Amino acid sequence: MDFSQIKSIEDQHSVGVYSKRPIAIVLGKGARLFDAEGKAYIDCVGGQGAANLGHANPRIAAAIAAQAERLIGLPEMFYNDVRANLMDRLCGLTGMERVFLSNSGTEANEAALKFSKVLTGRNRIVATMRGFHGRSMGSLSATWEKKYREPFEPLVPGFSHVPYDDTDALDQAITDQTAAFIVEIVQGEGGIRPASASYLSAAQKICNERGALLIVDEVQSGMGRTGRWYAYQHYGLQPDILTSAKSLGGGIPFGATLLRGGLEKIPPAVHGSTFGGNPLACAASLAAIDFIEEENLLEKAAENGAWFLNALREIDSPLIREVRGLGLMIGVELKQKTAPYIAQLAERGILVLTAGMTVLRFLPPLVIERRDLETVAENVREVLRGSI
Numbered sequence: 566m567d568f569s570q571i572k573s574i575e576d577q578h579s580v581g582v583y584s585k586r587p588i589a590i591v592l593g594k595g596a597r598l599f600d601a602e603g604k605a606y607i608d609c610v611g612g613q614g615a616a617n618l619g620h621a622n623p624r625i626a627a628a629i630a631a632q633a634e635r636l637i638g639l640p641e642m643f644y645n646d647v648r649a650n651l652m653d654r655l656c657g658l659t660g661m662e663r664v665f666l667s668n669s670g671t672e673a674n675e676a677a678l679k680f681s682k683v684l685t686g687r688n689r690i691v692a693t694m695r696g697f698h699g700r701s702m703g704s705l706s707a708t709w710e711k712k713y714r715e716p717f718e719p720l721v722p723g724f725s726h727v728p729y730d731d732t733d734a735l736d737q738a739i740t741d742q743t744a745a746f747i748v749e750i751v752q753g754e755g756g757i758r759p760a761s762a763s764y765l766s767a768a769q770k771i772c773n774e775r776g777a778l779l780i781v782d783e784v785q786s787g788m789g790r791t792g793r794w795y796a797y798q799h800y801g802l803q804p805d806i807l808t809s810a811k812s813l814g815g816g817i818p819f820g821a822t823l824l825r826g827g828l829e830k831i832p833p834a835v836h837g838s839t840f841g842g843n844p845l846a847c848a849a850s851l852a853a854i855d856f857i858e859e860e861n862l863l864e865k866a867a868e869n870g871a872w873f874l875n876a877l878r879e880i881d882s883p884l885i886r887e888v889r890g891l892g893l894m895i896g897v898e899l900k901q902k903t904a905p906y907i908a909q910l911a912e913r914g915i916l917v918l919t920a921g922m923t924v925l926r927f928l929p930p931l932v933i934e935r936r937d938l939e940t941v942a943e944n945v946r947e948v949l950r951g952s953i
């Protein structure tokens with residue numbers, strides 16, 4: 566099928582919730598994507614954060630194939646060897662103690678919110694302005710963006726939003742009624758905004774003092790994206806609950822909600838998921854973890870991220886308001902809408918995300934080579950300086 570055939574069929578049958586770009590991607594390899602006409606792109610969309618391991622990673626493909634021939638699905642009413650290994654690895658990487666497995670970021674957060682209510686016996690949740698936590702009704706109630714929320718109101722009661730990175734506002738919002746404060750270490754959808762270290766340690770302290778749980782949402786910033794397994798590890802924080810998804814399954818759907826030691830267990834039957842800890846996703850996730858370790862992707866993300874951030878900061882263009890980031894999670898905030906620049910970059914064979922209307926967002930697979938980042942930086946410079 567060529568592009569126009571693919572497009573017309575999808576346009577006919579899709580419910581319409583996605584505004585799609587005029588490109589049909591049919592193949593991937595590492596940090597490259599290929600369209601139906603065979604044109605190659607350097608991928609800085611990175612599956613919106615789900616492709617940290619690179620496309621069609623042979624190591625992960627082999628693990629999925631091998632596990633698929635052994636056992637694909639198994640509800641958590643039975644124990645399983647692969648799941649046991651994965652739980653142990655995840656807790657080893659994070660220092661957390663217990664894991665609930667699911668299939669997506671919104672589910673990981675949904676579980677975190679429910680667990681925080683069960684564990685504290687309280688029912689208020691504090692979230693942040695510009696925060697994004699997913700689109701199911703509970704996680705959506707913690708999400709800030711009006712256009713995602715308004716069509717579905719009334720949402721779950723008891724949620725409030727405070728300005729991000731504002732310690733005083735948080736201090737006023739967290740009370741003895743608060744079950745949890747949910748926060749991203751680096752806001753992703755909200756425009757690639759890293760929190761300050763002082764804010765995060767204050768949040769930890771305020772939550773501890775008032776018996777509220779600190780839920781750290783690392784659905785986007787996790788699995789090596791920022792140069793550590795999880796971004797909170799840059800700051801010496803101890804989340805009470807940590808959520809992970811996107812790249813957790815090496816590219817296939819997976820989510821995890823991790824609880825620190827010292828918290829009570831969650832009572833049986835209070836929550837669950839049919840596909841939750843399925844061996845297929847667990848095997849893919851284990852292969853992803855092995856690959857990140859063997860290829861030193863944490864160091865690579867830190868080094869390439871620092872280089873790329875600096876290269877983007879060196880672009881001298883009146884269009885740029887600010888360049889922000891941590892590791893390979895980078896945003897270039899413009900003084901105008903990103904759409905025309907994203908289209909120009911795609912013409913030049915570079916795929917870039919947006920965050921809101923004005924932030925160019927870069928989430929390349931962590932396997933991306935420096936020379937590809939050089940190409941991206943050079944092309945961003947050219948389109949933002951209008952020199953073609």
Ligand SMILES: *Cc1c(COP(=O)(O)O)cnc(C)c1O
Pocket residue numbers: 668669670671672674697698699700749753754782783784785786810811
């Ligand atoms: C993408 C994202 C989610 C939602 O994940 P889905 O898998 O799309 O449900 C939640 N939190 C953050 C920080 C995200 O970036």
